[in-house]
Amino acid sequence: MNLSLNFLSVAKMATDDYVGFTFFVGCMAMMAASAFFFLSMNSFDKKWRTSILVSGLITFIAAVHYWYMRDYWASNAESPTFFRYVDWVLTVPLMCVEFFLILKVAGAKKSLMWRLIFLSVIMLVTGYIGEAVDRPNAWLWGLISGIAYFAIAYDIWLGSAKKLAVAAGGEVLKAHKMLCWFVLVGWAIYPLGYMAGTPGWYDGLNGLSMDVIYNIGDAINKIGFGLVVYNLAVQQSDKTLKV
Numbered sequence: 001m002n003l004s005l006n007f008l009s010v011a012k013m014a015t016d017d018y019v020g021f022t023f024f025v026g027c028m029a030m031m032a033a034s035a036f037f038f039l040s041m042n043s044f045d046k047k048w049r050t051s052i053l054v055s056g057l058i059t060f061i062a063a064v065h066y067w068y069m070r071d072y073w074a075s076n077a078e079s080p081t082f083f084r085y086v087d088w089v090l091t092v093p094l095m096c097v098e099f100f101l102i103l104k105v106a107g108a109k110k111s112l113m114w115r116l117i118f119l120s121v122i123m124l125v126t127g128y129i130g131e132a133v134d135r136p137n138a139w140l141w142g143l144i145s146g147i148a149y150f151a152i153a154y155d156i157w158l159g160s161a162k163k164l165a166v167a168a169g170g171e172v173l174k175a176h177k178m179l180c181w182f183v184l185v186g187w188a189i190y191p192l193g194y195m196a197g198t199p200g201w202y203d204g205l206n207g208l209s210m211d212v213i214y215n216i217g218d219a220i221n222k223i224g225f226g227l228v229v230y231n232l233a234v235q236q237s238d239k240t241l242k243v
Contacts, residue, residue: 022215023070027063033223034060037230048233051101055226058091062222066215079197079211085128087218092124093117095225096152099161102175102232106168112160116152123148127190131198138198146191156180175232182221182228189217 037056041049065087069080093116100113123145130141155161157180165176193210 017074019209019211019215020070020073022212023066023073026215026219027066027070029219030059030066030222031063033226034063037226040230044233044237047104048236051098051229052226052233054094054097054101055229058094058222059226061090061094062087062218066218073211081128081132081197084214085124085132089121089124091222092120095222096120098225098229099156099176099179102172102179102229103161103164103168105172106164108161108164112155112164116155116161119148119152119155123152127194131194135198138194139200142191142194142198142200145194149187149191153180153183156183171232171235175228178228179225182224186217186221186224189213189221193217 034056037052037059041052041056044052065083069083069087072078072080072083096116096119097113099116100108100110103112126141126148127145130138130145134141156176161176162180165173168176193213196213197210
């Protein structure tokens with residue numbers, strides 16, 4: 001009972017607290033996206049329901065974390081780094097799983113999925129160490145995190161994932177390419193936030209609010225990922241019905 005009351009309680013937010021505002025809007029946007037994905041699952045064939053379910057899980061997990069992060073910010077006026085990385089270590093690997101799920105039609109193997117998951121975990125764990133544990137060496141941990149990120153980008157743009165997408169062709173290839181752009185452009189927001197919140201040669205970025213950068217990036221990337229997969233499921237289901 002007390003846990004439910006704590007979850008439903010809302011901390012007071014100042015009218016000029018734009019950081020808290022982005023936490024709240026991000027939470028509501030991703031919760032709405034979750035409801036949309038979950039409620040639309042039964043509209044698709046079984047082979048696409050898992051993809052839509054994963055899209056809903058990504059935004060739902062993020063929405064719950066954003067509720068707590070917004071409350072943490074309102075109470076402490078400091079970045080909820082720990083909660084944010086817990087969110088990412090759950091949702092980013094799921095975003096990598098989406099690549100495997102849409103490429104199964106071309107014969108994608110689970111080794112692809114586990115490789116992308118492994119690289120995403122390395123990227124996130126080293127990022128957390130640099131941002132919260134070993135800040136004096138943030139540049140080193142950021143470098144390792146960046147290498148893992150570029151390994152993911154290479155795999156989906158030029159590696160085995162790209163070859164599978166080309167083999168699948170059609171709407172699958174288009175969806176894969178769109179997800180690749182999210183990783184290349186959308187995920188680039190996170191290194192900016194990392195540099196804005198850690199010391200290094202990029203100290204000029206410290207004037208940026210990394211929480212605003214992260215919040216906007218999360219909403220765009222996670223909801224956008226899900227909508228790309230949703231559109232693919234719609235296109236493939238319509239094609240099946242016509243046949």
